[in-house]
Structures are given as structure tokens and as C-alpha cells.
Amino acid sequence: MKAEWLQLTDILDQSDNIVFFGGAGCSCESGIPDFRSSNGLYSRKLGQNFTPEQLVSHTFFMRYPDDFFSFYKKNLIYPDAKPNGCHIALAQLEKLGKLKAIATQNIDGLHQAAGSKTVYELHGSVLRNYCMDCHAFYDEKFVLASKDIPVCPVCGGRVKPDVVLYEESLDEQTIENTIQAISHADTLIIGGTSLVVYPAAGLIDYFHGKHLVLINKSTTSADSKADLVIHDSIGEVMKTAVDELLKRHPSA
Numbered sequence: 001m002k003a004e005w006l007q008l009t010d011i012l013d014q015s016d017n018i019v020f021f022g023g024a025g026c027s028c029e030s031g032i033p034d035f036r037s038s039n040g041l042y043s044r045k046l047g048q049n050f051t052p053e054q055l056v057s058h059t060f061f062m063r064y065p066d067d068f069f070s071f072y073k074k075n076l077i078y079p080d081a082k083p084n085g086c087h088i089a090l091a092q093l094e095k096l097g098k099l100k101a102i103a104t105q106n107i108d109g110l111h112q113a114a115g116s117k118t119v120y121e122l123h124g125s126v127l128r129n130y131c132m133d134c135h136a137f138y139d140e141k142f143v144l145a146s147k148d149i150p151v152c153p154v155c156g157g158r159v160k161p162d163v164v165l166y167e168e169s170l171d172e173q174t175i176e177n178t179i180q181a182i183s184h185a186d187t188l189i190i191g192g193t194s195l196v197v198y199p200a201a202g203l204i205d206y207f208h209g210k211h212l213v214l215i216n217k218s219t220t221s222a223d224s225k226a227d228l229v230i231h232d233s234i235g236e237v238m239k240t241a242v243d244e245l246l247k248r249h250p251s252a
Helices: 003-014 041-046 058-063 065-075 085-095 110-114 140-145 172-184 200-206 234-248
Strands: 018-022 099-104 119-121 124-131 159-163 187-191 211-215 228-230
Touching: 003 211, 003 228, 003 234, 018 085, 018 172, 058 065, 065 140, 085 099, 085 110, 085 234, 099 172, 119 172, 124 140, 140 159, 172 200, 211 234
Parallel strands: 018 099, 018 187, 099 119, 187 211, 211 228
Antiparallel strands: 124 159
16 A cells, blocks of 8 residues: 555544545546536537536526536536445445545535435535425436426426536535534545635635645645645545555454
8 A cells, every 4th residue: 555545544543523525536536527627519509608617607597598408417417427436435434433524516416325424515416406486396317307498397487406506605504514514623634626616615724623634636725734645546545545444443
């Protein structure tokens, strides 16, 4: 095992209140690409140079709902994606009583699919959708099955993904829960995020615990603050470290 990975296992072993803060890199290893890598083909189809951020903005959703859902269903919903080593390792850490919460910027629900219970979805989830008029809820299958714009069969209102679009605010209760978890953690693991999406990325400033661990393939603005930095596959790193931890405590 690599020295840094073994050091991570040691930190996990010493910790009793771990919080994991994750981003798109956690889902990429499940076959879900970062939508910002869009090659712009869809923008050219519309005859305008829209950025991926504009395509999933509140303005675009309201102004061009047909085009919004065409892009959304193709680029943001991955019904066949399965949890990877990172998701599974975090669920195991929670079962051990060490991991207290996951704060994720992802909207795919893979942490819950792996078995994690305490997950704060900062940007919402594609698995939940609601009618903007009567607030009836629908799953992602309803949206995918809709030919064009999903319409509520109860009242005829437009159905919106329960996802925080650009220009929209994060849910206040989710933010509060995340702040509370991070501020009480003895170890914060930041994984699979370049920490460029705000305000979510700014929540890590509430951490004042003992160990700050950063796992990401590229460098981030928080590298210099971290006690341990690992530039490697988040799935491999977490799975290997937790597997080693379970070997140390076989009865856990």
C-alpha cells in the first residue's frame, strides 16, 4: 500500500467524528461525467454559445423548458450508474460509527444507493422532482419517460427537478446541517472536488478539527491547508484505506 494511503488508514483509525465533503470526482468513477466537460454541441444546436452553467440555470429552465429538459435528461440523469469504491467505503465507515455525515455537491443519489444514511445533498437530487403548482412529487423515471416537458398529471403544472439550478439558492436547512456536521468533526475528508463551486465549497471553512484530508486527482486551493493530500483515484484510495481499517478491526 502507498504510504499516503496507509497514513489515511491511520487517520481513519484515530478518528471518531468524520465528515466527508465530496464533488463530481466521486461520481466520475461510476461513469457520470462532469457536465462542465460539455463539448458545446448542444449550444451550437440552439444557435447560441451557451455555457453548461447557463444550460442548467433557472433562467434557461423558465425561458427554454424544451431545450432545458432535452439537455438535462441527456447529461444529468444516469439511471444505470452504480456506486463505486468511494461510495461503498463511506457507507462502511458510517456503519463503523466513524463517519457522521456526507455533504455532497452531486445530485445522483449514489451515496444513498451504497447504503449511506446521513447525506446532505447541497445541490439537490435528480431522483426527486416536483410540480411547481401543486407540489406533487415524482421520481426520475417520470421525467425520463416524458416526451418533452414533464407535466403534472394531477394539475397540469410544470414539473421541476429538485435540483439547485444556477441562480437559485441552496436549501437553508441543508446548509445548516452541513455546517453543524463540519464544525463538530474531528476529521474532514474532501474528495473529488476542485473546490471552485461556491457557496458550497466555502462550507469547509467551518472545519476546525484535527485532520484535514484532501483526495483529488488535481491540485486545489485547499492543498496547502491539508494535513494529508493524495492526488489519486478517490475510489481506489477510499476502498483500500477502509479495507485496511477493517482488517485491523475484523470484529467491527
